[in-house]
Each structure stands twice: as structure tokens, then as C-alpha cells.
Amino acid sequence: MxxxxxxxxxxxxxxxxxxxxxxxxxxxxxxxxxxxxxxxxxxxxxxxxxxxxxxxxxxxxxxxxxxxxxxxxxxxxxxxxxxxxxxxxxxxxxxxxxxxxxxxxxxxxxxxxxxxxxxxxxxxxxxxxxxxxxxxxxxxxxxxxxxxxxxxxxxxxxxxxxxxxxxxxxxxxxxxxxxxxxxxxxxxxxxxxxxxxxxxxxxxxxxxxxxxxxxxxxxxxxxxxxxxxxxxxxxxxxxxxxxxxxxxxxxxxxxxxxxLVIREEHPNNSNNTLIMEELREKIDTLDNTIMEALTNRMKIIEEIGMYKKQNNITILQPDRWEKILTRVLEEARKNNLSEELVERVFKAIHQASIDRQTDIMNE
The missing domain is CATH 3.20.20.70 (Aldolase class I)
Structure with a gap:
């Protein structure tokens, strides 16, 4: 490198x-x-x-x-x-x-x-x-x-x-x-x-x-x-x-x-800097919550992967995946969130879940 x-x-x-x-x-x-x-x-x-x-x-x-x-x-x-x-x-x-x-x-x-x-x-x-x-x-x-x-x-x-x-x-x-x-x-x-x-x-x-x-x-x-x-x-x-x-x-x-409106990279006074720092601290807290939730979700995915392996069940469950996607997109609409954003996030999570279960199946 x-x-x-x-x-x-x-x-x-x-x-x-x-x-x-x-x-x-x-x-x-x-x-x-x-x-x-x-x-x-x-x-x-x-x-x-x-x-x-x-x-x-x-x-x-x-x-x-x-x-x-x-x-x-x-x-x-x-x-x-x-x-x-x-x-x-x-x-x-x-x-x-x-x-x-x-x-x-x-x-x-x-x-x-x-x-x-x-x-x-x-x-x-x-x-x-x-x-x-x-x-x-x-x-x-x-x-x-x-x-x-x-x-x-x-x-x-x-x-x-x-x-x-x-x-x-x-x-x-x-x-x-x-x-x-x-x-x-x-x-x-x-x-x-x-x-x-x-x-x-x-x-x-x-x-x-x-x-x-x-x-x-x-x-x-x-x-x-x-x-x-x-x-x-x-x-x-x-x-x-x-x-x-x-x-x-x-x-x-x-x-x-x-x-053209030219934006500055950093706040232009100490008060604005303080406001930004407070908001970023809230973001950091939420990011930690997301990471904790992802970690716990993946642990459950591993348990599901072991159960599927023991009982010879396919990894992909289309009906279950359709229900998850329908539910989260409905929640996105209720909360005025971008459906495109939510769909991209959950598709990435779903793919990571499939990848982890595939590893378990083939261990």
C-alpha cells in the first residue's frame, strides 16, 4: 500500500x-x-x-x-x-x-x-x-x-x-x-x-x-x-x-x-461551535445505539443460522423477508423518513444476515 x-x-x-x-x-x-x-x-x-x-x-x-x-x-x-x-x-x-x-x-x-x-x-x-x-x-x-x-x-x-x-x-x-x-x-x-x-x-x-x-x-x-x-x-x-x-x-x-450560496466547513463563531458539538454528541449517542442494536441482531441471526443448519432449512425465506421490508417501509412512511434510505439500509442488513448464515451453514 x-x-x-x-x-x-x-x-x-x-x-x-x-x-x-x-x-x-x-x-x-x-x-x-x-x-x-x-x-x-x-x-x-x-x-x-x-x-x-x-x-x-x-x-x-x-x-x-x-x-x-x-x-x-x-x-x-x-x-x-x-x-x-x-x-x-x-x-x-x-x-x-x-x-x-x-x-x-x-x-x-x-x-x-x-x-x-x-x-x-x-x-x-x-x-x-x-x-x-x-x-x-x-x-x-x-x-x-x-x-x-x-x-x-x-x-x-x-x-x-x-x-x-x-x-x-x-x-x-x-x-x-x-x-x-x-x-x-x-x-x-x-x-x-x-x-x-x-x-x-x-x-x-x-x-x-x-x-x-x-x-x-x-x-x-x-x-x-x-x-x-x-x-x-x-x-x-x-x-x-x-x-x-x-x-x-x-x-x-x-x-x-x-x-451560489457558499457554505463554510466550520462554524464562524464560538456559540455556533457549541451548538454543533451538542448536536453531534446526540448523533454519537444514537450511532452507539444503532451499533448495539446491529450487534444484538447479528447474534440472533447466528442463532437462527444454527437452527436452520440443524434442521436443514434454507437460508433465504422470501415470505419472511417480504414481511420485514413491508413493515419497515410502512414505518418509514409514518415517520416521514425516506423510503429509499430505509430500503437501502435494510437490504444491506438482510444481505449481511444471509452472508453470516451462509458461513454458519458451511462451517
Missing amino acids: TKALEIPSYSEWNLFTRQTRPLMIAGPCSAETEEQLFKTASLLKNNGIEVLRAGIWKPRTRPNCFEGVGVKGLPWLQNIQRELGMKISTEVANAHHVETALKYGMDMLWIGARSTANPFAVQEIADSLKGVDIPVLVKNPVNPDIELWIGAFERLYLCGITKLGAIHRGFSSYNSTRYRNMPQWQIPIELKRRIKNLPLFCDPSHISGHREYIQEISQKAMDLGFDGLIIESHVNPDCALSDASQQITPDQLNQILTH
């Missing part, structure tokens, strides 16, 4: 003028023309955006789609860096991308979801970044695999890259959903628990897939304490050559940011 990653917060990157939350990274999905990119960047700059993002190489799911302008777009970014004083960033998918992007003075790079899912690609990128001291952000892999995501950070860290950050862009799902990608917020939350100081950014554009959801997803990220947002913004989104439906104009982005 790799030792704990000692990663500085983004305020310690010493790269940006504004160190308060949220750090905003914005720009078009793809750099399409020099005029399009510069005009978008100018409007973003006027609205206080400090970091420009633009795709130069675009990995597309199917061929014959717009896959980016390639290297010729890098001087366009460099000109914006020089003329407007913005920081510039782009996505890299291999060592060649890294080397070429660095030649044009990128201030920040990010690794896309498809690349994160490929340890060979991540290792190649990590090796090519040795000795480079710029922030590198890593998008979550396409599928909800937190170990794969953490592995990407470890590969980069072992090559000496410490200015690391995560981009949560949601996870692909076979089923059609409201969003393009399922948020599954519990995964970035667990990532933050496992890598303590890791700066966490949200990509509402890719989670939503539709511009009308960007506001609510951005607010959710702020409510959860994310450090920043990376949002796709285009001077004329409806005419964009890639991902048109999820891009917004710089003015629309400004409206979203104006209405």
Missing part, C-alpha cells in the same frame, strides 16, 4: 490570485477557432474568471466526430495567457500531449475520465510529468471505481507530482437518468476521506449533460464543501462543435455564480 499522500490544498499552489472558495475554471468544451476561444476568454475574464479551460484533443466515443483542433489550438491558449493574463489549462491523454502542452506553457493540466480508467495511460502521463511543478487534476474514471481513481493519484504522486486535485464528473450508467452521468456523491466524499487535503472540484457540465441542471449541481457541490467548479462555457453554445447542450454562455455562468 502506498504511504499517505501529502498533498497541499489548492490555496498552497501559489498559482492563483484569488484563494477563496470556489476556485472557478471555465471555458469551452473544445477550442474551435482562435476567434471563438479569445472572445469566450475575454467575456469570462470580464466576469472575474481566472483560469481558462479548453479541450485541444477531444477523445470521442465514436469516429467521425469533432476530435479537437489539435496542436494548432495551443498558440491560441498561449496568446490568451499573454494578452489577458489568464491561467490556461487543457486535457492530456498521453505523454505526447503532456510534452506538447508544456511547450506552450500550460499552467494546469487535467486527465480525462477515459484516461483515468487506464492505469497504463496514467503511468505514461505520470512518467512524462516528472520534475514538472504545475497542478494536475484527475477526473474520476468512467465507472464508479474509487480504487482506480486513488491509484491514479498514487501513480502521479510517486512520480513527484504533489499539486494534485480531483474532478468529480459523475459516472456512466446504462440506464437512462435525469443526468448525463450519475453524481454518486458518496464516491468523491469517500475519496476526500481517504486523501485528506486533496482539493475537490466538481464538473457540473458533464454530470448534467444539460445546461438547465448546472445551477443545482453547482450548489450541491458547494453544500458538500467542494473547493471549486470546472464549467464549460462557450460564446455561442448552441453552435458548439462538441457537447453543445451542456455548455453555457459567460453571462449565464456569471448568473449561476452570483446566486
